[in-house]
Amino acid sequence: MQSFNAYSANCPTRLVLDRIADKWAVLVLGLLSNGPVRFNQLRRQIDGVSQKMLSQTLKSLERDGLVHRKAIPTVPVTVEYSITPLGRTLVETVDGLRIWAETHMPEVQKSQNRYDRALA
Amino acid sequence: MQSFNAYSANCPTRLVLDRIADKWAVLVLGLLSNGPVRFNQLRRQIDGVSQKMLSQTLKSLERDGLVHRKAIPTVPVTVEYSITPLGRTLVETVDGLRIWAETHMPEVQKSQNRYDRALA
DNA sequence: CTGAATCCCGAGAGATACTG
DNA sequence: CAGTATCTCTCGGGATTCAG
DSSP: OOGGSSOEEEETHHHHHHHHHHHHHHHHHHHHTTEEEEHHHHHSSSOOOHHHHHHHHHHHHHTSEEEEEEOOOOOOOEEEEEOOHHHOOOHHHHHHHHHHHHHHHHHHHHHHHHHHHOOO | OGGGGSOOOOOHHHHHHHHHHHHHHHHHHHHTTOOEHHHHHHHHHTTTHHHHHHHHHHHHHHHHEEEEEEEEEEEEEEEEEEOOHHHHHHHHHHHHHHHHHHHHHHHHHHHHHHHHHHHH
């Protein structure tokens, strides 16, 4: 558990946490894990995302090697995004958190209710 | 993979992600997993945390049932924080991310370097 | 010692308009 | 269709001060 004993901007665990802390990034990876999708398709499927945020998110995911960008030279140009093998391993890992969430969230909410009632 | 197909503030996975997105929360849980610690001990061990953030973090962790708060009526009062069994299961889950990070971060960085060089 | 309350500030998100 | 550019503004974090 050494990684937790000190905060460091270079801590690899921290970097991954920051990555999946990004709401849009996780949603994009999840959608792409079902197959390639084009930009505006993603935009429509992810409710509430702005062009700017989607663009930023995709760019950084591509930079990290988690997503592949393929521009098809049609007129007008179409761009297809797909998940990489590396990205897929991350999705699988995040799935562990999903399991935890589904298993333990009821308990967390019970605790929250207890806590809130104790205040009132 | 249903949970990823739409953004919802009530998505349990999202709630957990938001929780561990909190830098201080993860560090606190990591430290407490080694045994109970008092407030100012935590403050000293976590470099760069402010009183405000530590206080907020501990309060919300207690609310979620991840951390237990025990006030000892000395003068002045001392407060001892410890991790709960529930909190321990979360730490173990986050450990999966640590493994991923240590395994795949070199690959991510290689991708980033490639990407950045391609621009220059 | 363990917090709560207040003020202050900058990073980051949204909206809008424009381009290849 | 797939972005970029700019502008604004909010919200969350830091510093400081006060309290039990």
